[in-house]
Amino acid sequence: MSSLKHWVFWPPFLFVLIASLISFTSKDTFTTITTGANDWVITNLGWLFSVAGLFMVMVCVGVYFSKLGKVRIGGENAKPLLSFRNWFAITLTTTIAAGITFWGIAEPIYHLVQPPESMRLEPNSPSAAIFSMSTMYLHWTITPYAIYCIPALMFAFAYYNMKKPFSIGSSLAPLFGDKIHGKWGKALDAVCLYTLALGMAAAMGTSILNLSGGMNYLFGLESSPTIWAVIAFVIMFTFIISASSGLMKGIRILSDINLKLFIFIILFIFLVGPTAYILNLGTESLGNYFTNFFDKSLFTGAAAGDPWPQWWTTFYWANWFSWAAITSLFLGRIAYGHTVRAFIMVNFVLPAIFGGIWMTIFGGTSINMQMTEGTLGETLTNSGPEAVVYSVLATIPLAEIIIPLYLFIVFIAFVTAADSTVAAMGGISSTGITPESPEPGILIKIIWGVTISLVAWVMISFAQIDGIKMLSNLGGVPAVLLSIGTIIALIKVAKSPEKYDKTTQTHKEEGKRKAG
Template sequence: MSNRSIRPLVFWPPFLLLFAAVAASYITPDQFLSFTTSINSWILDRFSWLFSLGTLLMVVTCVWVYVSPLGAVKIGGKDATPILSRWRWFSIALCTTVAIGILFWGTAEPMYHLHGPPASLGLEAGSPEAATFAMSTMFLHWSFTPYAIYTIPSLMFALAYYNLKLPYSLGSALAPILGRKLQGPMGQVLDAVALYALVAGMAASLGTGILTLAGGLDNLIGTGTTPVVLGALTTLIVVSFIISAASGLKRGIAILSSLNTRFFFVFCAFVFIFGPTNWILSMGVEGFGDYIGTFFQKSTFTGIAASDPWPQWWTIFYWANWLAWAPIAALFLGKISRGYTVRQFILTNLVFPSLFACVWMSIFSGSALFFDMHGNGLLHNALTNTGAESVVYTMLEQLPLPGITAVIFVFVSFLSYVTAADSNTEAMANLCAETPSESPERADSAGSSTLVLKVVWGATIGIIAWFMTSYAGVDGIKMMSNLGGLPALFIVLGCNASLIYVMTSKKFELHPDAQPAPGARLSEDLLDELIGEGGKKPAST
């Protein structure tokens, strides 16, 4: 650890900008929210088409890579050994990405779509057609497209880091198309932009998560939602994920992710068995059929012809949010994939999590639709009167043992954020640290990033989240994180182009030196063929 120091261009700009944003949101909250909202609206107005087309391209590219010869290439070389078992790898991939979101939005979001479908589609609010639309939209927003957004940069970084032996930086994932231009100061700027978007996003996510947990505890034992309660919850969460991240990949992160995933399966089974089982099966099948049949239409729906703002409010807003998180998450997801083939990578990071998300949404979103449509708008009333965090508790009250299930849900919500935050904290700390040689053999070591940086970023996220929830508002910071979606879109599209280049060049998978054993180096000739000579070669290559 002593041979590592902070990369100032990566660490300080996002660190200072985040605290400036928090100060602005407190001093002039209305103006700050208006400013960030106007910029966000401008981005969505001008680039909705690119968000829609770009994310669709990522799904298509994942399918293309899977069936290509590149699918047989082992990450790290033909003799590379896996860092994690298949189950732990899957559980980390699931919990690192969108798992925290499915808990809170799996029941609340369908209520928005059921009672407020896009005006341009001519659906009557609360109608069976709106219910089918809501169900299929949940599949669109939470399954294959979001996981494709994470898979593309993660896979390209894994190949660049392990097989091309390039540095631990986002610039390495763009090396096949941009050469080594992004391995100097420009690469650090790229890392800083991605880091800012992720930290702001994690703080906003933690803020809303704290409010949800506080609401659940208040509902159970009447604790209230005072700044003291919010501060205690924030401290507990932050300390937990810092300890988990500091304990290393094979201990804290892997164990908590595995436990969290098992809780997901148990919760799914409980609601499926004791909920409206036949409705869940039928609505899930109907919704999935609508999702498949209208996939390309919904993926490219911008609402421009009818001046319908719905796609920007929901689908494109989601894409911007996922994209803002994707670059940093890619560093972690790519780093833990050593020893598996590209095809196994796509199965574990895209296909299996997406199928799980489809099952989850069939059960929870389907149940929410059932209880609302057969209960005179029961859940929609909870959404309107109390907020999104109350919808799931209202639904659980319609099932057996509501008190027990509510307690378990609060615990699973806590665990979900911790498991998502610890892996991203690991990636942030690695990204901010300078090291003379970042060898793949150290990728599974808990000491591969400094504990100090993990504590700093964990504490920063916690302080911002507590301050926002107690004294300011999360909307402005959430908007600021979504602003990172535009630069992140270009980063991930660049990774997509790099992946296509590597796949179609026929050099990577056919050249005997393209799959070196861990610790070996590719030949300089092959590096020049794949990466080009755009810049000075780093000493470690």
């Protein structure tokens, strides 16, 4: 703890603890405050999340074809820290992979049985099915990964090529210069620590509910705060152990296992599920998604007073922005030695394709079951989304093998994501983090791991899915403002990368010395 950045660590840490304490001592007060704040955010700032997300997509495409795309992160002579396969596996499993295992099956049923009122779609109709699947593409493919890709790319360039400190403020250096590393930089890091603590707690809450549903199916253990506490402890213990082992050990091994299991279960469900229906619905819905991409991306529901976008699309964008702020430090750190175009391919293009495949297969399977049997909507209402997941998996051949395997995938997916995030949180809370010494101390990782686990348990115990959404929305507000600054900074760099790239300047100076 001697290397702790006190002004970065203590404000968000104490704020999170105080919020948890209030929730224990005065549940009604806590609920009133968080609900009021959340309602204000989604009513007044939902449009900002939508616009920022769309701009992220456009900037990703623009930077890929710009001259910045040819630049190598770390300089012309930088050798990759990770192989392409390991890099992709880690990137995939440390971003939204934990979320797709839960929402990929449960979310389509929400949209199928409760489509937006303003669209006048009949529940459980063919039009609602297409809307449901195309919405899954919106929420889990292009835009989410663009939200991760832009800040991570800007940080990677700033950290390795501009030689800036291991700080979120480094991503804004093209706009504010070294002034960003003073008091404002510390404040920015502290705010982003707070947003990520909320975003990560929301994601952990989702994983706890997912695992709880599986435990209920396999062993008849009803979901309860006690069961959630046990699951939270096991998850926390595992990802702290993994995070303590360092990047090249725990997370590298876990992500490789996870990728193989992902591929296996995708192929298995595709082959034994309603294959023809999956392909046909996926094709039709993909066309609908691309045709209405801008309409769906900017749908706020304000004109008709429809709250649906606020509780779904705004929730997701806020969640991604919350995570992206600090996860960018980790994603940027592991990109050393690869070009910017390769970075965009691994952090944007390929994961978006993977997300689309996953949603087509798992979402298509659950939609088909609801359309043919009509039972999942009732399960959702009576038992919650976690029960929907395992009701669908129970119909798959060899379910007695597939469900335990799926539980293991859910567990490993979140542990991997939490591993990288806790490492980034520890790094930004500590001094002395450099490319040569990238790992923070074990104690700071443990502190953040325990804190986030506590907040996750508190929120799902009191508000379950609604609590998870409130956490994400509140954490996303400062993060989206940071992301807008990051977009502007990256555009500025893309116009003339040689102006900011110190590795290029150093290379030229060495060439002159050798020539002389």
